[in-house]
Amino acid sequence: MSILRSFKACDMFTFNNVNLDVWTETYSPGFYLGYLSRWPDLCSVQESPTGTMMGYVIGKAEGQGSEWHGHVTAISVAPEYRRLSLARKMMGLLEFVSDQNYRGFFVDLYVRCTNQVAIELYEGLGYSVYRRVREYYGSLGLGKGSKDEEDAFDMRKPLSRDPGRRSVRSNGRDIHVSAHDVS
């Protein structure tokens, strides 16, 4: 529970408590403005009743033909607001808009293969692994399980335009592609 509202350019002044986190990157303002200037309806913010920013999602619509889909570029929730289903709510909106406004076939996202908590969360939301993308993330320099650290799962969830669930497959974890092959 929280206030769900649109992401605005000036939110960059107050997103520090979300971004001061190892897993969350602070990009140049142009990165956020680039998304807002094209897909403002796929970007949203969760705010606490007292007005603190709790998390946000940045998304886009992309792909050709039957690959036309909504994509979750960044989703982040501040540590003190985790386990409150905030990500679930923001994803719900992004899926709804991808389905209704953009008429996409599916929504997808990338997640580090080591990030078990997130993978479980997405699976709970109806996502499944479509393929494993090698060396998608630059190394974080952590050493342990570096392969899983660098590789990403591309996870997908079909939308109403794909009733036959053609955009997903059951053996996705075994399909390996290199980072150059994905957009």
Added chain:
Amino acid sequence: MSQALERLVRPIYDALDNGSPKSALVACNKVLKKHPNNELVKALKALALIRSQKVEESLNVCDEVLAGKPTDEAVLGAMQHVLRGLGRHTDAVTMYEEAWKKDPGNEELGAQAFLANIRAGHWKAAQQARQLATKLSKVFKREHYLYWSVMSAVLQANASSTPENMRKLLYQLAHRLISSSPTPSFQHAERFHLHLTILRELGLQDDALKLLGNEIGQYICLTSLSCNEIRREILSDKGLTVEEGSRAEKLIEGGDRNWLEFVAVLEAVFAPRPEEESFSTADEVARVRQLLEEVTTKDGSSDRSGPLALLDLEKRCRTHNFATGRMIALLKEYFEKIGSKACCYEDLVPYVQLEGEELSEWTAYLQGLASSYSPLEDLQRLINCHKLLRYNLSSDAITVESETALASTYSQQYLEALPLGKGLPDTELQPADDLAILSGHAFVNLWTLTKDETYLWNAVSILEYGVSRSRPSYRMRLMLIRIYRLLGAPQLALEHYRLMQIKQVQHDTLSHFALSRSAPFSLASTGDLTYMSEHIEASNIYVTNITDTSEYTVRAFTQEKYSQIPEFIKFENQVECSLQRNIAKMEYLRMRLGFDVVSAEVVDMELIDFKFIFDRDHFDNRDFNPLPNYQPRQSPTLNEQTLLFGKSENLGWLMSFMKIYVRALQDASDLDDSVEDKLLIGDRPQPTKPHERPLKERLCERTEEEMADLTDFELSYVHYADALANWLGPHHDHVRPHPSVVLAEAAKLSEAKTGQKFKGIDIPPPPANGNGKKEEDAPPVTEPPSELLAFFDEMHARFGKLRDAHAITEALAIAQIMQEAFVLFMCQTLRFKQNSVVKIHKLGNLVASFKPVKAKMVEVLKEVGTDLGRMSEKEGNAPRRKEFIDGCKHLDHDFILNVAKRFSDARHDMLAGYGKGIPRILGLYPN
């Protein structure tokens, strides 16, 4: 472009793209030898020159290309980058407009002319943009051009310089335009948003409601949060709180858990209603309460909206004098349910401002809870319980004894609970972190109560221990940054600041933690430029903002994302006119003056910059929220407690120092406004509002409001600086050379540098008698004002006390301000160093009176330098470390020893460095 030409220019583009402007330049010159009149290559050369920092040479090439009135798109594209690099947005507009005039059938040129105005971004440009868009829409009959003109009218209306009556007219115009659109706005969510904005602004809420009421309007609000936001605003304008409440109720029943819907329901309960006989507020309260209870039961622990809304309803009942009495019961229920989540404390703060019996009952409840660490949920519950109890501590309950006991409880429980997070990877926060943070709070509070530094050592120890276990805990780092600054160990503060890896726009919002009032911490005088480079690093964001952000506004136009455009412009403007930016600039200047010898060049450059800033709006984008605060509500916040000298650097601070420096630099400089106008490259930033009185007058005004932001020693410095400027200002004004002389000199210099004639500036003929002033106008020479030496005496005495008390940070600040006062004196007397000036204007007596003043300043400063050196001897040694360790017994000895060593060494280096720096600065001004 012909293939032959393509082959020639490709390497130039490649070199520019690869960031090697020098080889691009070589390539350009090569092609120009064969094709000396090729416009594209010339334009690229201008670009390569800018990127190689050769601005003056670039100007010549740039003007040459512009004079040819280019229409070729490649040339225009290159020139647009050139002009942007030079800050000449207005010229870019003219260039595209001229090009379109020459080739009116070319739609792309028309669109580019429009967008060039958007990049230029001032209200006059918005007006021009509107006219261009109207023309585009007439000529090319595309609907989005019509919307461009609508949006431009709105932008023009919103510009701060647009008068109120004009504003209304512009919105009416926008309304007329949008109504003339052949297809209705609701075919497109973004156009619909723009339409609603205009209707709302014109007070046509009823029309807006009609649009919102139809099926498409409702659908758009479902998928566009920004349209839904404006819908809420329109309903609230119309006072339709009750209707919005019933709408929200349905959404909640359907499973929506957006808190805004709950707020809508709660607002409706006590909203004024038309006379309804059957309506009773008490019944309504009961009905809504039941609804919320049902939600609570249904959601269980999966969502906290229901129980939080019940608390909010209770609170509202109290303000409306409805019999209640359920607050404590609800609070307890909330705590039972949500107490194991970190957000519980923040959620409850608005509802626990209790008094009397209620407070005792609530406190007793919390105190009665079992303290257990396992499972993790219990640990979180314990932490929330501590925070809530602490929040309501009354001022008479906060004593040295009670806080000491709390601090040790928190630390002890922290150490006991730490093993719970043992298996976590070091990228994760530790679940026990907040206990260390609470302990830090109690120690800081103890320091506030007693001013005994040992408490801060304790805070440092527990927090250092905390971050060693929980590396990503930026909240502990922020506390450490603040405390190390208080303790005079800024190098350690900077280390933690760097570990937070501040990036991009965070440099604007967070750098204040490390850089505010940092002049006393700079060792620039010894050649250590750490702080200065930190400032430079933080300032990059302003450069990228000004070059990049307007590009995205342009993109939002081409993508027709109208809802974003005012937000982008607001963002750009707030970064450009950031208060932090200018505070940091001022600190940087203060550091620079302890490093660079003051020369005419330094003076001129800084003057131009600071004059711009002086008349601007300032936006405070600083984010203080990441610093935690768990101090009792009766006490000052942690932020207030840990500010250096108890004062934040606010607008008043900035304006006070700006007045000192703009005045001093203006006195010392030969540039007056007429000269500056002529020499300046690029557009002059527009003042937000026209000022009724001249700058010179406004610089001499000091307001109480501004002075309230200053520490007392800064205040003394202001009086000193004013006395100095009042004394020497009239002599500067009399002696300053005539503008024509200054311009002629500048032209000569520029010619020598570029080998080309100084263009576009007519130099007025010099007056016959040199500076155009009569001898009898000369101000009388007076004795140095007593304030100058009085300031040094006062500060010196104060420094002595601080030295004896070993109060390091304050001693450094006093030393710094004396040093700054000395440099300001040198800056103000710089002009009178030239013998010819003294001779012509018969200023021998004046100049002679400088000597004893300077001698006294030098004597005092030398002594201060030596004393700082002596103070440093007390640090960085075994007895000091032992003292530190004895003061912090509760943690592991080896760990504390290390903290003590680093801490004391840092203080030693700071004091010794500053002490050594002072004679070096004095050495910069031997005569």
